[in-house]
Amino acid sequence: MKLPAHAEPLERIWRWIYLAICVCIFIFLIAPVLIIIPLSFNAEPYFSFTQKMLALDPDGYSLRWYKLLATFGMAQPDAPFGIDWLKDLWSNSTWFNAAKNSILIGLCSTVLATVLGTLAALGLVREEMPFRRTITAVLLAPMIIPIVIIATGLFFFYSNPCGIVGVDCGRLTSTFMGLVLAHTALGVPFVVITVKATLTGFDDSLARAAAGLGASPTQTFFRVVMPLILPGIVSGALFAFATSFDEVVTVLFVGGPQQVTIPRQMWGGLREQVSPAILAAATILILVSVAMLTTVELLRRRSERLRGIRP
Missing domain, CATH: 1.10.3720.10 (MetI-like)
Incomplete structure (x- = not known):
């Protein structure tokens, strides 16, 4: 919400303080969730950022843990992709x-x-x-x-x-x-x-x-x-x-x-x-949750339109 043109200096200062508090609260709530996403692409089996990741070196990132999510427990995880591989995935x-x-x-x-x-x-x-x-x-x-x-x-x-x-x-x-x-x-x-x-x-x-x-x-x-x-x-x-x-x-x-x-x-x-594969699974769950929240928000706006309410 914008301040009126006749707002006093104290009101303008309080507005910036209020926005800073909101940003800090948002970071406090969302940072533990967002930090999982880059860690799930770690090329090393660690739950922390490596030097290569901090340096944005492509060699420090990998999809190995997402692959492990699919192949863990399979009888023949290294078999060529095909019907037999999909059957193994579905069953094992x-x-x-x-x-x-x-x-x-x-x-x-x-x-x-x-x-x-x-x-x-x-x-x-x-x-x-x-x-x-x-x-x-x-x-x-x-x-x-x-x-x-x-x-x-x-x-x-x-x-x-x-x-x-x-x-x-x-x-x-x-x-x-x-x-x-x-x-x-x-x-x-x-x-x-x-x-x-x-x-x-x-x-x-x-x-x-x-x-x-x-x-x-x-x-x-x-x-x-x-x-x-x-x-x-x-x-x-x-x-x-x-x-x-x-x-x-x-x-x-x-x-x-x-x-x-x-x-x-x-x-x-x-x-x-x-295993960092847990972080990969958590990242997928985060994406599912975001999709659900987006759907709920779209439904809320649709309900307001049906009732003639304008946000």
Whole structure:
């Protein structure tokens, strides 16, 4: 925001101080993330900048760690590129299998969290809904309670879900479905918040007009309500996917040996075999996060245009 022409010298000085404080805060927040990107191109197996990197020598930079992400665990990583190499990558690559698990678990949990969170938000915005504040607080609890406590509770609950009544229903721990349900519980609050915020500014007269024209409640929702709140739903889904994609504590407690995700693989790599390949994986995750944030911002601007709001 520009200062008016009649601004006093003290106001101009404070503006520059304010901008300097904002820049310092931005650097403090973003520097630990940005420093990972150049380190992932280090030609040497170090987690620090080498002399060649500081001198911008091309020999100090390499894509070897990105290649290692694809070939680590493969039976024949040096084989010529072709169908057999791709089959080996799909079946045996450690990091590629972790990426498959992360994406599959993230998509499944996102779908469940989006459906459940949207339904909950539709009910919580109604004035006649009893105990709205209490229900909202319960739904948002996974965002406030420390994740290690939630993971511990999920572990004991999923170990014997019907043990309360003395009936052994089997175990959900160390299963794909158990991990999906756990990530769904973590993603629902984000969907509830975004969809509820979108519904708060929704014009109810549009739904009443559709009902007056003979539309059923289902038709009203899918043809009138949903197109207008779709940016909020998609934003909530993206946050739920990001939560599932980045989660490691729940995976350690609930997941089994077959449910190794990218964060769990990175955690294991830091404990067992420290390799700059972890930095390469982190760089890819940063790019994915930037893409998600860009999508959320575009959806927010689209929602403002649909409502006639100009930034």
